[in-house]
Amino acid sequence: MSLSLPLKDLAEESSLFRNRVLIAALGIALLTLALCARLVYLQFVSHEHYQNLSHNNRVNILPLAPTRGLIFDRNGVVLAQNVPSYSLEVVPEAVADMDALLNELREIVAIREIDEQRFRKALKRKKSFQGVPLRFLLSEREVANFAVNRHRFPGVDIQARLSRDYPLGTLAAHLVGYVGRISEADVARLDAVAYRGTSHIGKIGIERSYEGLLHGGPGYQQVESNAAGRTLRVLERTPPRPGNDLYLHLDAPLQALAEQALSGLRGAVVAIDPNTGGILALVSAPSYDPNLFVNGIEAARYGALRDSPARPLFNRAVNGQYPPGSTLKPFIALAALEVRLKQAGKKIFCPGWYQLSKGGRKYRDWKKRGHGHVSMTEALAQSCDVYFYELARTLGIQRMHDFLVRFGFGEKTGIDLPAEAAGLMPSPRWKRKARGKPWYPGETLITGIGQGFVLTTPLQLALATATLARSGERVVPRIVARAHHLAVDEETIFLAVRQPAITMQREKNWRRVIHGMVQVVHGPRGTARRSGLGARYRFAGKTGTAQVFGLRQEEEYKEKEVAKHLRDHALFIAFAPVKNPRIAIAVVVENGGSGSHSAAPVARRLLDQYLGQGAGQEKLASVASGAG
């Protein structure tokens, strides 16, 4: 080509080229300036912004779950604790042949079909460097076996976690409750930030109602992680704040005794310290093992518990609603004294039945032959129905209702458990509203003996008994006595919550009724006199027998049908010692027959045990109060 080069004006060409290069240089300068400006903007002007972004990129905040607080009874017996539980985890990226690995592992630890399925599912979700759990709850033997063979399994390791454990099993299961894995329903009620590292939450019982104290506060660690999310190192660590340990009012031996007394039966026992409202025992029989629920209960097992006719999951002590039967009579007597009914001061003749009007329906006494002429004390001791029919008729339903609600009947007690039933204290107004029907005079009569519409929970009965024992001083029942914060060694003491006391126009009204209740157990003709025999302290009680038959569906009481029905519920309320009472008890034995036969002996055993320690002093005290 160059051979055919024609003559050219070299100088002109050179200057043209120089011109063009200069223009290009100008363009280069402009572009340089623009890029430098951009760099200054990114690295100087917006440096802080990008530095933050970079920091957020690499630094991950990982939550550290706090250790859940322990639960103790009043003497430090452990009711709920955290124990290490071992799980087997596999890091997929370290495993070349997963099938071969699983086959080899099978020789050492049991891997069920369901374990493998769950594992394979999780394998797809997790990143290859994250451990995937293969087996939970390894036994000690399996842990030891694996430890010896660990060298054979690179990428497989044992992880220890803390798992909730209830060492006493079924003991106080309804009261302590249990924790379980956080469900979708739980998510709605919890603080997402505080629970970021937590897997379990209180589901029921104290575990639920004191969740806030038990859970503690989460800690955090700042870790540096790469784009794939792999943690490279820990930059900073804020330890979690452990949850509070709870000390209950509960007396574990007393609880154990009560559960033993009710073994094989269905029923409930509530024991309260009348001075503080502290729950000493709270039994619902039959019970269940809360440990089953902690790491997920198998469907079949849960179904068996749920569908069992004995309803072990149901907390009868606070949610069971029973007609109080004759255990309501002391309160009716008090009402009569308070409004100064003439009848309360004199003897009433009991022929064995009662009629509202001549030729009308006969309301029968439990004793066919009748009690004859009975005073209030005698009526209480012998549980004369006719006497209380008469009191109820004279009081009328409205006055009875107004008086009894002051003892907490028909209202929730405010106990520190997540759920409780309110019971029912009927009134004409309630009946009109709920049933759309007028109140019948006959219903007033049966309300006087704790039948009909009236329903109480064992807890309500125990609480009303405690109020009676303290001559009207009312407290809110409490399960937890104090919370101990381990980290700062601080103690929160839950003081007794007192409610306005019930004042009587005459203080001696209390003594008259209590005297009648003492005669129930210590009187010669008392219904529970056999349970009072040989007691080294004086106590007051009242038997009750409640018809099981659903009276609420009946407009009128049909005596004959009920009499042939299933066995009645047996009830007993008591407190002791009579002077300076330290314990008030309500016992309900479902279909237990009569209160005196099946419920009162239970109460007696509990009283013996609870008051047993200071028997000598108790004896003195009871002797001193003998006159009262």
Add this chain to the structure above:
Amino acid sequence: MSLDSNEGLLIRGGPTRLQGPVRQRSLAQRLHIDPPLLLGLLLLSAIGLMVLYSASGQNSQLLLRQGVRLLIAFTVMIAVAQISPRQWCRWTPWFYGLSIALLLAVLAGGVMGKGAQRWLDLGVLRFQPSEILKLTVPMMLSAYLAERRLPPRTSRILIAGGFILIPTALIAMQPDLGTALLVAASGIFVLFLAGMSWRLIAGLGACAAVLAPVSWFLLHDYQRQRIVSFLNPEQDPLGAGYHLIQSKIAIGSGGLYGKGWLNGTQAHLEFLPERSTDFIFAVLSEEFGLFGAFMIFAVFLLITVRGLQLALQSQEPYGRLLGGALVLTFFVYVVVNIGMVTGVLPVVGVPLPLVSYGGTSMVSLMAAFGILMSAHTHRRLLSEGRRI
């Protein structure tokens, strides 16, 4: 030819040089090497290796491979510099024809083009005939235009345009729009330096402005996606915009002085994709800060300015046009790469010359500098041509 005694006279034109004996020629002159340019290139390579060591996660094997490539590339440069521009000019049509044939072979062989989805793949080494076109297109144009007097007539410009358009279209069909545009640019630079009239430049510019919106419809989806993600990277922070966001974070978080060598968190924690190749400038900016970025930019400028200076001093039209165009192309690489990494230009797969990990483009680039040196040091071609 190197024994030509007139050389000293024509090089500097200074009277002092006239007195200098022929024997005094330095080694660099005998090797047809320009020491300042070589120094700049060596400096750039050294910085590049240092940054690459950090960007690759201190992978010494990778560093070794890059070192071997640099060695080859510098050898190619020196070898190319030994051959006179006249010879290159003579061979040019053959080279051009061969490179077009290779392009056709690629199209026929069905080797697929670049897709944005390959971005997370690291260091894919491919032989790309399109890289050769970055050299042969300006060579062809320079040879064609240098035949006649400059500035060229419009008819010759149209033919020259054809020389550009054919390979550009073929590369765009691969499809590799970024390379196609850069190849076209290298050709257009020759036209520009040859003195193409401003009226024509303005007319072409207007045409491009009109055609740009039309071309949107001719683009592939991934190409549109790149432009969209360039305009609004936050729209899809984990998809196509991810690299851009992470790259800006890397650069911005570097600040004035940087996080220090080997301490760039964006790069080492693998947030930054393509950190050894296209986005290596972000690693440098993160670890050495604004000052480091300015430093390497200064080296790029030094090379560019010295390159243009060499082209200016060259008296021979072929070498002059070609050398100038290649230097401008080199600078455009730098601008496009840094512009892309800092988010002022759309993401196109253009490596940072001599710094990014990779082979093909490095060899063709150094060959270009070899031609430039050849054009500068073999300046007696003109006199020889006259004699012939």
